[in-house]
Amino acid sequence: MKTLNSFFFVALCLLFSITSYAGDKASFLKKQFTAANGYKLNYRVxxxxxxxxxxxxxxxxFLHGAGERGDDNEAQLFHGGDMFASYTNQSKYPAIVIAPQCPKDLWWSSYQRPEKEGEKRYYPTVAPITKTMAAVKELLDSYIAKGIVDTKRIYITGLSMGGMGTFDLVCRYPNLFAAATPICGGANLQRLTNFKGKTAFSIYHGADDSVVDVQFSRDAYETLKKAGVDVRYKEYPGVDHNSWDNAFAEPDYLDWMFRHK
Structure with a gap:
């Protein structure tokens, strides 16, 4: 029986290995997850x-930004998809990459957006998890339940709205993620002050961001550092809201993640 089981797993491995691998975002499979409450979430894996x-x-x-919301199950890979799937990165850092898509007019996390010029975003201290993010967490749990996830090496990253979602989910589940890389995001500072998890943070932001104030990331870094959290911050002079281009190009962007367990 043991020999038969071994043969079965070898056959499965061969089946997956001969599956077409494009080395770019076309390698992501299209999926839809149905949560326990019936909510349907599009995602790529x-x-x-x-x-x-x-x-x-x-x-x-991977949590995308507000501009990639929708129902096409494609736009969420517009930024970062090719980077995660490249032959070089998957050779050095083999991982299961899960990229859900937030529907139009919904958000990963709760925050008040500025309505007038000069106003800043407001992140509440306490807010219920959004229905979309609840489905994301349930989706992640479903992969863990399959037994294919190294639970000591679960990482989260996101840009803009996804950077805010990254902070939010780590604060809600402080012992789940080994490392988090929020890009041009923001968070409620009281939540970060109270953070007691072991997640390491690498924060990125453009100094001239005209959409999400760079001060959010500066404050998040200082707050986490004072709280004794393993955190680093990189700011890009002269860069506007597209700081993910710089972050994804960092030679240790993935390497830094994979050093944490």
Missing amino acids: LYPENYCPDQQYPVIL
């Missing part, structure tokens, strides 16, 4: 090139 279902892999949860 990337398996490592030589994925084998009897092994456990790191997981990267």
Whole structure:
């Protein structure tokens, strides 16, 4: 029986290994997840090139920005998709990458957007988890339940609205993620002051961001540092809201994540 089981798993591994791997965002499979309450969430998932279902892999949860919301199950990979799926990165950092898509007019996390010129975003201290983010967490749990996830190496990253969602989800589940990389995001500072988890943070922001005030990331960095959290911050002079281009180009963007367990 043991020999038969071994043959079965080898066959599965061979089946996955011969599946077409494009080395870009086309390698992400299109999926839809139905939460326990019936809510349907579109998402894309990337398996490592030589994925084998009897092994456990790191997981990267990627949260896109507000501009990529919708129902096409494609736009969420516009920024970052090719980077995560490149042959080089999947060879050095094989991981299961999960990229959900937030529907139009909804948000990953709760915050008040500025309505007038000069106003700033407001992040509440206490707010219920959004229905979309609740489905994202349930989706992640479903992959963990399959036994294919190395639960010591679960990472989360996101840009803009996704950077805010990154802070939000880590604060809600402080012992789930090994590392988090919010890009041009923001968070309620009281929540960060009270953060007691072991998640390491690498924060990125453009100094001339005209959409999300860079001060949010500066304050998040100082607050987490005072709270004794493992945190680093990189700011890009002269860069506007597209600081994800700079962050994704960092030579240690993925390497830094994978150093944490």
